[in-house]
Amino acid sequence: MSAEQDVKLQDFGNIFRLDGKVAVVSGGSRGLGLHAASGLLQAGCSKVFITSRKQKACDEAVNALNALKNKAPGAKAISIPADSSKIPEIERLVAEVSKHTDHVDILFANAGATWGSKFDEVDEKNGWDRVMDLNVKGVFFTIQKFAPLLQKYASIEDPSRVIVTGSVAGIGAGSRGEVGAYSYAASKAAVLHLAHNLAVELGPRHILVNGIAPGFFPSKMANEVIELAGGVKKLGQETPNGRVGKAEDVAATVVWMAGRGGGHANGITVVLDGGKIWGSSKL
Template structure:
């Protein structure tokens, strides 16, 4: 019996993404680009990068294709698109379909934020733009890619959807001068969308999970980080003594996309070093 219990199926390759095809929205910088790098280095044969700015996509793809440890023939592709517009998402799917007949991994990462005092939040920029990209865009990106995600998916080898939420969608986000009400609400919405879509799409061979990062140095987060005291102060505030790093995002996405994450569905991985829990601790007597 003991001998049978220690026999694990091809465990040395359990994190491998050998030959998989991935799409990363918001992939030209920050968390999306970290994840795209991890996906390629874990064995993906094709990784499609999309974001609004063509020049940023091209620059990201050039850096990805220069990685020295990709699999032979592996390649990143640039397909710029505005994920807040359904017509643009449909065009993205058509462009991806020119290069592949299926998609194994969709990292729905495109997002935006807007900060202002409560009384100064406006409808168009402060609310609608954020919700259109962070919620509507995520849902319809998943919907439009579903046929490609289903194309080769099986119960034994399901496709994966990974959605970027935020700790702001679980706890309380930024308030005051940097208050991001629409961002926090949008991230709570997509993390609940993950739970609903996991049940809807699981029987179709598509697993859906979320990640909820805390502070990671990035263009989007840097202003907030400075207002919160800067990197050193934020490092000290985390129970594990540091902020997030590129490898933390890349490794989590690879885990959820690989055979290692094959029984995780409808869940959210919090990547904040314990900050939310630490912030809620009782004062020592």
């Protein structure tokens, strides 16, 4: 090939656009899910469905998203509360989404919970089963139940996307001691490995499956651990790039994975922690 041919890239100016795409974001009413939903809507999605357990939280998130000024004409966020740890609720969610669209292009399976306590005080129901049911079982069955909608118009040239939320705690050691998050760490390791397996299973169906593994991002779920670790400033100083995560970091990663720019990424995990997984910058 000539240099003239090599420099030609297909519509590269719009490679991160998601114009007309339909997305579902579980755990989308706050934190990383809401950051990602905002990015998806601003990148051109025509519909972004927000789901989490609480009706009020979903409605508030949708109102904030629909107030964004730079959405595409007619684009909207839609609130459908559901408990993603329960299969009948997931099935109801799919049925409700199907009333608004005959397909889904992007599924961000982000719903999750954590539990922190001393090792000897972890209990079965709240400290283990609740976390595993939402973080692992809920993610698997959300993907399974949405698969028909994800397959509807997917193709080799334009595959659908599934993105799961893991954690650096699922790659290295998570929180220990007073706020030991043993079930959380195990669940996030499981869900990232689940993404590897589903990438192989669903790739031939034209559904790409990838994971993100965030480090510390200020959020309602993470704030207690952040404070016990010394606060945002201290954690930022100990991170190689000098800060903790920001909303744009996760939103941009999800938008990249969901669009043409991420069209050959399948079964990967993107770590979003400024390099801290490799070690602290503090000497």
